[in-house]
């Protein structure tokens with residue numbers, strides 16, 4: 633499927649999932665949709681009929697609160713029925729609001745306590761090297777999440793061990809839970825920081841599918857270093873009233889009316 637159509641379907645189904653509980657992490661789910669669309673249509677070596685396939689690529693959604701966007705993507709890829717999207721966070725669900733490797737087919741790492749996924753991904757990449765498995769490990773972290781010091785320990789480790797099959801995406805939507813990231817604790821200059829840590833580093837428009845695809849291809853062509861792709865994004869991307877809501881879009885409602893209006897925009 634064309635990535636633009638796929639991203640629209642992911643947005644519609646992300647909101648379907650969030651609407652099932654009436655609220656949730658709308659902003660940071662919608663901001664990573666274009667990345668997920670490109671990753672899962674062009675790059676992720678996965679098999680929905682065999683989610684634990686030994687040599688599959690792995691995605692660590694370190695900003696685990698964006699689970700609904702990943703669930704929509706996985707359901708559309710055929711990892712599980714679309715009807716599961718209507719069960720977000722309900723008793724007995726396979727789709728908790730924050731991702732869990734033990735519950736959801738296609739989810740490769742549990743996350744939700746911010747700051748840990750990058751380290752987990754280093755462990756996965758080192759284990760792959762030991763086992764001789766030639767896969768890519770992708771990580772998605774928020775720029776607010778980078779305030780957690782553990783990320784920078786992971787960055788040191790990744791560079792020291794030359795983890796060149798690891799690509800870290802920073803979803804830089806400039807907002808976190810309490811407001812604008814620059815007001816809470818500025819994390820810039822991210823390009824300079826990742827370069828200084830020894831990463832092959834790029835910065836792109838995180839909603840431009842060609843730019844995302846090209847950046848991943850460029851990263852894969854560089855060996856000997858881990859990769860960081862900083863994506864400038866918009867929190868709530870794709871739905872006008874979420875894009876303009878400000879920092880409140882981090883966790884907000886998806887009422888019947890909002891859901892209907894969003895679907896109208898995403899036709």
Ligand SMILES: Cc1ncc(C[n+]2csc(CCOP(=O)(O)OP(=O)(O)O)c2C)c(N)n1
Pocket residue numbers: 659660661663695697744745746747773774775776777778803805807808809810867882
């Ligand atoms: C260790 C930890 N502290 C606090 C939280 C609560 N929390 C959930 S999302 C969030 C904001 C994260 O901001 P960012 O990484 O920029 O995510 P995004 O804006 O992309 O959703 C916080 C503080 C958490 N999940 N884990």
